[in-house]
Amino acid sequence: xxxxxxxxxxxxxxxxxxxxxxxxxxxxxxxxxxxxxxxxxxxxxxxxxxxxxxxxxxxxxxxxxxxxxxxxxxxxxxxxxxxxxxxxxxxxxxxxxxxxxxxxxxxxxxxxxxxxxxxxxxxxxxxxxxxxxxxxxxxxxxxxxxxxxxxxxxxxxxxxxxxxxxxxxxxxxxxxxxxxxxxxxxxxxxxxxxxxxxxxxxxxxxxxxxxxxxxxxxxxxxxxxxxxxxxxxxxxxxxxxxxxxxxxxxxxxxxxxxxxxxxxxxxxxxxxxxxxxxxxxxxxxxxxxxxxxxxxxxxxxxxxxxxxxxxxxxxxxxxxxxxxxxxxxxxxxxxxxxxxxxxxx
Amino acid sequence: xxxxxxxxxxxxxxxxxxxxxxxxxxxxxxxxxxxxxxxxxxxxxxxxxxxxxxxxxxxxxxxxxxxxxxxxxxxxxxxxxxxxxxxxxxxxxxxxxxxxxxxxxxxxxxxxxxxxxxxxxxxxxxxxxxxxxxxxxxxxxxxxxxxxxxxxxxxxxxxxxxxxxxxxxxxxxxxxxxxxxxxxxxxxxxxxxxxxxxxxxxxxxxxxxxxxxxxxxxxxxxxxxxxxxxxxxxxxxxxxxxxxxxxxxxxxxxxxxxxxxxxxxxxxxxxxxxxxxxxxxxxxxxxxxxxxxxxxxxxxxxxxxxxxxxxxxxxxxxxxxxxxxxxxxxxxxxxxxxxxxxxxxxxxxxxx
Amino acid sequence: xxxxxxxxxxxxxxxxxxxxxxxxxxxxxxxxxxxxxxxxxxxxxxxxxxxxxxxxxxxxxxxxxxxxxxxxxxxxxxxxxxxxxxxxxxxxxxxxxxxxxxxxxxxxxxxxxxxxxxxxxxxxxxxxxxxxxxxxxxxxxxxxxxxxxxxxxxxxxxxxxxxxxxxxxxxxxxxxxxxxxxxxxxxxxxxxxxxxxxxxxxxxxxxxxxxxxxxxxxxxxxxxxxxxxxxxxxxxxxxxxxxxxxxxxxxxxxxxxxxxxxxxxxxxxxxxxxxxxxxxxxxxxxxxx
Numbered sequence: 001x002x003x004x005x006x007x008x009x010x011x012x013x014x015x016x017x018x019x020x021x022x023x024x025x026x027x028x029x030x031x032x033x034x035x036x037x038x039x040x041x042x043x044x045x046x047x048x049x050x051x052x053x054x055x056x057x058x059x060x061x062x063x064x065x066x067x068x069x070x071x072x073x074x075x076x077x078x079x080x081x082x083x084x085x086x087x088x089x090x091x092x093x094x095x096x097x098x099x100x101x102x103x104x105x106x107x108x109x110x111x112x113x114x115x116x117x118x119x120x121x122x123x124x125x126x127x128x129x130x131x132x133x134x135x136x137x138x139x140x141x142x143x144x145x146x147x148x149x150x151x152x153x154x155x156x157x158x159x160x161x162x163x164x165x166x167x168x169x170x171x172x173x174x175x176x177x178x179x180x181x182x183x184x185x186x187x188x189x190x191x192x193x194x195x196x197x198x199x200x201x202x203x204x205x206x207x208x209x210x211x212x213x214x215x216x217x218x219x220x221x222x223x224x225x226x227x228x229x230x231x232x233x234x235x236x237x238x239x240x241x242x243x244x245x246x247x248x249x250x251x252x253x254x255x256x257x258x259x260x261x262x263x264x265x266x267x268x269x270x271x272x273x274x275x276x277x278x279x280x281x282x283x284x285x286x287x288x289x290x291x292x293x294x295x296x297x298x299x300x301x302x303x304x305x306x307x308x309x310x311x312x313x314x315x316x317x318x319x320x321x322x323x324x325x326x327x328x329x330x331x332x333x334x335x336x337x338x339x340x341x342x343x344x345x
Numbered sequence: 346x347x348x349x350x351x352x353x354x355x356x357x358x359x360x361x362x363x364x365x366x367x368x369x370x371x372x373x374x375x376x377x378x379x380x381x382x383x384x385x386x387x388x389x390x391x392x393x394x395x396x397x398x399x400x401x402x403x404x405x406x407x408x409x410x411x412x413x414x415x416x417x418x419x420x421x422x423x424x425x426x427x428x429x430x431x432x433x434x435x436x437x438x439x440x441x442x443x444x445x446x447x448x449x450x451x452x453x454x455x456x457x458x459x460x461x462x463x464x465x466x467x468x469x470x471x472x473x474x475x476x477x478x479x480x481x482x483x484x485x486x487x488x489x490x491x492x493x494x495x496x497x498x499x500x501x502x503x504x505x506x507x508x509x510x511x512x513x514x515x516x517x518x519x520x521x522x523x524x525x526x527x528x529x530x531x532x533x534x535x536x537x538x539x540x541x542x543x544x545x546x547x548x549x550x551x552x553x554x555x556x557x558x559x560x561x562x563x564x565x566x567x568x569x570x571x572x573x574x575x576x577x578x579x580x581x582x583x584x585x586x587x588x589x590x591x592x593x594x595x596x597x598x599x600x601x602x603x604x605x606x607x608x609x610x611x612x613x614x615x616x617x618x619x620x621x622x623x624x625x626x627x628x629x630x631x632x633x634x635x636x637x638x639x640x641x642x643x644x645x646x647x648x649x650x651x652x653x654x655x656x657x658x659x660x661x662x663x664x665x666x667x668x669x670x671x672x673x674x675x676x677x678x679x680x681x682x683x684x685x686x687x688x689x690x691x692x693x694x695x696x697x
Numbered sequence: 698x699x700x701x702x703x704x705x706x707x708x709x710x711x712x713x714x715x716x717x718x719x720x721x722x723x724x725x726x727x728x729x730x731x732x733x734x735x736x737x738x739x740x741x742x743x744x745x746x747x748x749x750x751x752x753x754x755x756x757x758x759x760x761x762x763x764x765x766x767x768x769x770x771x772x773x774x775x776x777x778x779x780x781x782x783x784x785x786x787x788x789x790x791x792x793x794x795x796x797x798x799x800x801x802x803x804x805x806x807x808x809x810x811x812x813x814x815x816x817x818x819x820x821x822x823x824x825x826x827x828x829x830x831x832x833x834x835x836x837x838x839x840x841x842x843x844x845x846x847x848x849x850x851x852x853x854x855x856x857x858x859x860x861x862x863x864x865x866x867x868x869x870x871x872x873x874x875x876x877x878x879x880x881x882x883x884x885x886x887x888x889x890x891x892x893x894x895x896x897x898x899x900x901x902x903x904x905x906x907x908x909x910x911x912x913x914x915x916x917x918x919x920x921x922x923x924x925x926x927x928x929x930x931x932x933x934x935x936x937x938x939x940x941x942x943x944x945x946x947x948x949x950x951x952x953x954x955x956x957x958x959x960x961x962x963x964x965x966x967x968x969x970x971x972x973x974x975x976x977x978x979x980x981x982x983x984x985x986x
Contacts, residue, residue: 169847173934175929176949177945177949177950178949212934212935213934215933215934216828216851216933216934217851217931217932217933217934218929218933218934220929224930227820227823227824228823228827230824230827230829231823231824231827231828231829231830232827232828232829232830232850232851233828233829233845331949331950331951332740332950332951332952335945335946335949335950335951335952336950336952338945338949339762339937339941339942339945339950340761340762342934342937342941343762343765343766343937343942344762345935396885396889397888397889398885398889417888418885418888418889419888419889419890419891419892419893423889424889424890425885425886425889427882427885427886429880429882431880431882431883431885431886432886433883433886433887433901433905434905435904435905444887444890444892444900445890445891447900448887448890448891448892448893448896448900449891492886492890493890496890496891
């Protein structure tokens, strides 16, 4: 709260100072206030956009989903014009009416440049509600399977490979109940892995218990997984950190490849949304359109390792099925069940 | 008496400091021998070498003709009463006393009986179940002694065991130790810096300083017939009158040429020397039998309980005279002119 | 005014008292009370209900995983304490036998790991114990085994070993200090009375160093039971401990009241351990009345 007040006050103070210094001040330049993750609004892009539009762009970088919520909710959307948010999180902003519908006609490059799996926004789950578009996809990453090409000769196609008895003690899994229930439910043919019924939950738990003998360890960070990989005989990694993790392993000299499972890969999809408090909605849409260029998409992938929605990347093949993570039905319940699985002997 | 233990040419240095120089000492079987000296004289080092806690650099320690100087501590048939007792705090009195038997594998029943006997001997029978922390200083002292005698060692080493006790208790314990010594007839080697304690207890006193033995003899010998200035000064308030040695044991001093008893240890004629006269050997007035008489003036009279000490100025030399006190007071006052007399055999001659 | 210095003195004493009592109250007692209060609330979905209830405690005792995991964790930490004593005692004994500067230099070297980051130590241990780690590769190179052993890593054994290695300094120090406090003349007395080195050790040194051993065991046990990182990092799929459950309640489940209840229970175990240690240690120290 305090922070946002200060942030709100600063530009005004700066403007006032400028006015005081120069009596022949030009008309107030257009201003765009961007809330983004690192890597989503690089300096060269910002400069190019400012040159193109004559606008003044102010970028604030955030470090967590909760921080975005605090900043946007705290000012009821008035402190920022445009924000980066993933599809799972987006829903609560729509619920709280903190974001406003986007006029897609102002963003022609979306249609022109976006990859087939993102091109038809009516088929991208989570960005639309009640026929209105609330966000435009920007980048994504999937949770696929990293496999050791020395040990796994045929590329796996499904997460079921993690249960294959020949990889006993050679699997690295991720220590998180939410995702683990979701991907296991997907292997069991569940349509909505984020809202499991009691039976589906029980079935997933049963199956996860059977995964344990194959798991060498549950990791929490990409770095940790790489370190374990180096010192142990690992065949398969459930890649919570996607390409970032592939790169880390390859840098460490590992022979690995990456696939998204055919039953669908859990993915996150970051989008751009316009706040209800946007001062200049047109400018915000111009910003989104600007970022839809193929060149920026390629740069994004190169610089961050994330999959771009405009330029092809190894994060997903054109026909891969991506399932964007949503808030699950009961995180506490899943955490408790996950503890029970871990505690089981 | 037969010799129990013999030190031959024993020397020891700690770094550059020589703490013992070529010590020869024979301990006789059954005696109570005291090693007496100020701190740093080397007396404790001798005890620790016999006990095995320190090894000599040179020389031999002979027991039954065999050199034991480098035997391990636990193989020596000696037991020690340590200065601060070194009782095991986690064991009862009985546990402490029985320890020596326990480590020898003695049967528990035997240990129990022997512990009972020894505790009775040191009059601690009723405290067997107490812990050291629950005992008084004197009681701990007795436990330490009981612990040292239970294994019937050939020699008991006592390292200033009474130093931590107050005066009254120390007197009692001196008596007590002598009684025990008489009772068990084991050889005691007792180290102390207190000459009164040494005189009160020992059969023989070995006076040490600077890592050397200065004199070895009975308490009366070292008390009355000192062989050196150090010994003469160490035993209380001797009068030492400086002069030059003459023939046949006489010495020329500012108060005249004094005849002295000769025993062959005197300095050669012409050497600087001291005439040594014990204050209690000096009489007031020309008494029969006195060989030497000098005149002087009383400069102070100090009542000191059993004895009264008067200081008499004789030709500029102050001489202390110790007289038995009397209730009505001595017929002496400051300023009186008096004659002092003593026998030749009470005057010794030592090198300066 | 002559009263002034006394007044100032009183103020200073007040400040000192405040620091002596205030700091523990602020940084230990109040947080603990906070946990206690929080443990009486309850959570439904993502909603926190500020109503007093014992439901979290009931859940601990009735649910089938919590009591067994706590029991297993207590056993594990006792084993860690045992291992730390078994390895720490000889080291402390060796150290206390050294003389002068060498003794304290070596002691310092042994304590250096305490200054290192926990995570780095764990990474190092993991690369030693891993399937292709230093230990397995050495054993294979020496021809002792031909397949990497999985006995050391990603299971409870690994947690046991890692905790023991990490906490060893905490065992060495109190044992070393208790050995240092034993007067050297007690050893001389023991030898003087005919005791061999072994007898002197078992009858004198060992019993007198027991208070140090017990405080070492208490230290290690308490630190081990509070550790939730080690089981995560080296425990694999079977090395699950009570600390992990508590961590998950705060970290992933966002069930703070239940996490608080589990923390209160763990705190109770720790307090019992410390009391038992204090009682035992006091008795063995030979302090009688």
